[in-house]
Amino acid sequence: MLQRNLFIAFFRSGMLGFGGGPSTIPLVHKEVVSTFKWMDDDEFSDVLALGNTLPGPIATKMAGYIGYRVGGVAGMLNAVLATALPTVILMILLLSTLNAYKDEAWVRGMSQAVLPVVAVMLLTLTWDFSKKSSQSFGVIKTVLLMATALVLMEVLHLHPGILIGVLLLWAVLYKPRRKSDQKGMPS
Template sequence: MKKLWEIFIVFFKIGTFTIGGGYAMIPLIEKEVVDKRGWIDRKDFIELLALGQSAPGPIAVDTAVFVGYKLAGIWGSILAVLGSVLTAFIVMVVYAATYMGFKDNAIIQRVFLGIRPAIVALIAVPVLRIGKSSNITKKTIYIPILTVFLIVVLNMNPIYIIIISALGGLIYGIYKERAQVKGATK
């Protein structure tokens, strides 16, 4: 029960003090569950993050589901998600109820103008960390470059890239396994 409460509190703090949405939450989740608490090692976190990215829905919520589940099963998932979205839910209800009266306020507009660059940086941090942790080599560097090209230049749907990448990884794994079996029988 103590672990469940800790999961809720950790994700509640992250959800409360993160501005900028899902991608901005990722470095905070990583810092809490990998660096600070040691609940999950970095490699497992990267894998859970990849699962969260490939699942439908907001990445922070998906990541909370997978991290919570790894830590404490279904209740861990439920409390991690609840913790991560509760503050945002309350703020959005209050914001929606009051926004129309303040949307043209110069101070509010300046605040949001100042927040935008920080959000970009918060989104960039997990991208850089994932890049460092994903074992990209001279042989595999073409994959992220090709992915960016397909999305930005050819406007390809990321879902197709995820499916193609999953199939490519499966085929490569099978090929590598067969090559090891052949090498062992010689």
Template sequence: MENAYVQIGTAMFRTGILGYGGGPSIVPLIRYEAVTRFKWMKDEEFMEVLAIANTLPGPIATKLAGYLGYRLKGGWGAVIGLLAHILPTCVAMVGLYSFITFFSTSHVIKGMIAAVVPIVAVMLGVMAYEFGEKAIKGLGWPAGVTFFIIAFLLLQPLSVHPAIVIFMFLLYGAFHHKLKDKWMKSKKTLGKGDGV
């Protein structure tokens, strides 16, 4: 079995190098490393960590890299996770700045960038579908669809900050099962009363 520090370093190095298009596009790669490849956590826990990380300030990918490193090996794990995720990209940016500037009008470079965008969109779409599927299983169809609509309205037409929306749903989620149990008990009580 690989050393945990090596696992953290290689996983976060891969996500830092292969992630394209900013933090949200890197999340599916980090999820693959943490859940599928190394099995550091279950998918449900990753969704919870992602929700909490979204409520905090700063880039989502670096927060996840730091958290995963800390979870596995404490403070040094967090340092290795962050450095492995950030450092290669920073070095590449400095080294390739002149190259990009020189070739910024090149049709080949523009084509490469355009070709990657659909891949990122599909990765985010697959992850969103899987998260939605789990939400429907946990909440049920009526609540899942209702919360999707509420979240969409809050985020799009009303332009509420995503951290506020996530916090609202986290707050509701803390009481969801208690509220659901009370509702089911009251429904059963009403049903028994009707039959008497």
């Protein structure tokens, strides 16, 4: 039953995630966190952060890790196969169809309509993560970190993997003071 559910979750995400790996992330989140409850939001965001630092397609990295965590080696192979299989099937079918009708207006319109849909899906996921971060970290700190990350990546062209690595290192080394620790400290 578990292996079947793993296959269904990642096959469904792979089948509906048109536009590449990033477009499947909200779908994988829905399956893993909401539908099957194999992880909570914090664990999923850790997997996403780790997956973004490694080379290769994000969808298969996440499928491999989540599949392994939930179902061992068989789960890993199952989830990766379920993620890749829809892509192979759909690529063959879709490219054959698109090639046959590439000059039609409806094909051009469909191709242009995909981008805003993927953008909304990614913005929704970002909004959910920022709300949860604001609750645990505070609104001001969350907004400052988001703005800093945006400037570092878009203006200074810092690779997201480096930024995530620095943030993980900071999270490991940073230990916030408790109020009981601050009582004896001079002001």
